[in-house]
Amino acid sequence: MDIALALLINFAVALGLLLTVWLVCLALRDATIVDAFWAFGQIAVAIASFVQATEGHEPRKLLMLGLCVLWGLRLGGYMLWRWRAHGPDRRYASLIGKAGRDRGWGFAKASLLLVFLTQAPVLWLSSLPVQLGQFAATPAALGPLAWIGAGVALFGLAYESVADFQMQRFRARPDARDRVMNEGLWRYCRHPNYFGEALVWIGIFLVGAETLPGWFALPGVLFLIWTLNKWSGAATLEPRLTRTRAGYADYVAATNRFIPWPPRTAAAHD
Numbered sequence: 001m002d003i004a005l006a007l008l009i010n011f012a013v014a015l016g017l018l019l020t021v022w023l024v025c026l027a028l029r030d031a032t033i034v035d036a037f038w039a040f041g042q043i044a045v046a047i048a049s050f051v052q053a054t055e056g057h058e059p060r061k062l063l064m065l066g067l068c069v070l071w072g073l074r075l076g077g078y079m080l081w082r083w084r085a086h087g088p089d090r091r092y093a094s095l096i097g098k099a100g101r102d103r104g105w106g107f108a109k110a111s112l113l114l115v116f117l118t119q120a121p122v123l124w125l126s127s128l129p130v131q132l133g134q135f136a137a138t139p140a141a142l143g144p145l146a147w148i149g150a151g152v153a154l155f156g157l158a159y160e161s162v163a164d165f166q167m168q169r170f171r172a173r174p175d176a177r178d179r180v181m182n183e184g185l186w187r188y189c190r191h192p193n194y195f196g197e198a199l200v201w202i203g204i205f206l207v208g209a210e211t212l213p214g215w216f217a218l219p220g221v222l223f224l225i226w227t228l229n230k231w232s233g234a235a236t237l238e239p240r241l242t243r244t245r246a247g248y249a250d251y252v253a254a255t256n257r258f259i260p261w262p263p264r265t266a267a268a269h270d
Helices: 003-028 034-052 058-086 090-103 107-126 128-132 144-171 192-208 218-231 234-244 248-254
Strands: none
Touching: 003 034, 003 107, 003 128, 034 058, 034 107, 034 128, 058 128, 058 144, 058 192, 090 107, 107 128, 107 218, 128 192, 128 218, 144 192, 192 218, 218 234, 234 248
16 A cells, blocks of 8 residues: 555544544543543554555564554553543643633633644654554564564563652652652653653664664654653643742752663752
8 A cells, every 4th residue: 555645544543533532522621531542542543554554564563563552552541540540631721721811712622723633743743653664565574673672662661651650659648749759760860751652662663664664754753752852741841840849940950851860969859
């Protein structure tokens, strides 16, 4: 199948899924569920590529799809649990509320234009590795780069999972509201969950990079890393934490944002 047409179909799949979730969001009056369905959307796009890439190397397709499904089910399930346990995400509530105050937009319009429609191209672009890597028939065997990529992805999945577990265990402590989480993996970088996620997609990219189409997915990986650092990830979270949590500025000064490294000084707890 023509790769350009397949990519177009994949975009339609992503858009259709997000619009469906938006209808659910209207009934709930809460846009937070988009975070869980972001991961499920990646799975949907991966499956769409698997079905369309009829000439692709089957073991490579299965490996890439399997890695994406493992990641997506873990993250999507975790985000659903977090939403049910902790309630609406204040970022979406603030964004939609500001649009209502400044532009007079209702919940439906604001959530559609500012949350769901913006997610579709981001989802599609960041999932390019699991799309493009499935289409080539050659090489006809998984090589060293593919196995290295699988190892990197699985390590990233484990790293991300441990980071999320440590954060939830920390949040359950009675004194968590007055403390900075700088223990476990969070001692070595401020966003180990994002670092793990980046490793998963770098690994999937490496599996596909044994093929020529797979190399064209590099912008998707770079875009994901940029997004986690500069746009929707750390960039939106850290300013609020710096304003509201005593000691967070010291933690920022002592600890790398993204790449794990021993802290430069002891971050403040208080």
